Structures are given as C-alpha cells and as structure tokens.
Amino acid sequence: MKNKLTLLAFSAQKINRQHVQLILVIISLAMLVIGAGAPLAEGGVGR
C-alpha cells in the first residue's frame, strides 16, 4: 500500500512537472511569435 502511494505521488509529481514544462514551452513560443511577428489587427490601432 505504501509502495502504491509512493508510486502515485511520484506519478503525480511527474505529470505536474511535465505539464509545467509544456506550459512553459507554449508560453515561450507565444512570446516568440508575438515578438517576432508584426501583423496589424483590427482594433490594434491607437498606440
């Protein structure tokens, strides 16, 4: 039982880490495309 709980805790920790990594990659890519791209969008005028 203790082993199962340990395994479960380890899996949850791993999933969280993987999710965090995936989110970081997506945020980074979003900043990359927004930063490097230069489209003029509707409603983007004003500054």
Next chain:
Amino acid sequence: MILLSALAAGLLAGLVWARWQGNPYRAPELQHLWLVFIAFLPQFIVIYLPNLHFSNRLTAGFLLASQILLFGFAWLNRRIPGMPILICGVALNFAVMAANHGFMPISPQTAGQVVSKNSLLDVPLGSRIGPKDILLRPQDTRFEWLADRFLTPAWFPSQAAFSLGDVFIALGAFWMLAKPGSPVQLINRGTQK
C-alpha cells in the same frame, strides 16, 4: 491574433495526431527558455505597458533589439523541426522593419481594409499605426514585398494585415507543435520503449 491562432492550431493538430497514433504528445524541447523572456521584455515595455510613452526612435530601437534577441533564441533552437521556417520569418520581418525606421510598413490601402477609414484619417503618412506598424506609401517603402500587404480572408473571425515574414512565423510555429516527431520528448521521457 492570427499568430496565436497558428500556435493553437498546431498544438491541436499535434494532440490529435498523437492520440490517433496512440502515442503520448511530444512537445518540442526548447533550450535557453530564459532568453525568450529577456528578449520579449523590451517590446513588452514599449508596446504593452499602457501608461508609459516612449519616442518613436526609442520604441524602434527596443523593437529591433528585441527581435535580434528573439532571433538568437530561435537560432539556438534551430535543430527543432519547424524552427528553420520560423527563423526565416523572423529574419524577413527584421529586414523590412530595420529598413523602414524600425517599424513594419503598411500602405494606406491595406490599412484601410483593416481599420476604419475614419481612424485612418487621423494617421498621417509616416506615422505609427498599431503597435508595430508605420503608414507608408508603397513607393516610399523599402522591401515593399515584405511589408504587411496580405489580408486575412473575409470569413476569418478578425481582420488583419500580415507580412510574408508573419506567414513563415505562423507556419514554423504550427509545424513545431503539430509535428509529433520532435527530437526529444517532454512527455514520458525515459519511459518510452
């Protein structure tokens, strides 16, 4: 935002493809993530912070500096599938912006398709329009073929004008997230057979 739509579409395609294949989703393993945050900071300050106003010269300098750093980040990750396409887009946008006072040129005709004619009346030629664009006649634009000259189709939810560089950036981002065969797996790394 058309570029974020490409990102979302790529992620969706990658997830659907991975599920179809019965494999876990493989996201690209980007290196030097800190650099993209540092690179984005200058343009975040000059464009997205509402209460701060900078001169056009300073804004252009910050934009170009930011793009050079973003290019560096992309170059360091050039082995990731899709990144070479994105690098081409970054280079094209940088070239046309650097050649046109640090901003992306757009003609009054193209801008008139995106913003209302009344708003456009308040923007003289040579002035900034939108966060990164500058209103220039085609004959006054260097590398006019790299300017914001394409328009989203009428059925697209939001109207936008975009450049050839933006097309490459969108394709590269889509490819990066959609292609399941990225070199290193983020998910289930080490547990794959």
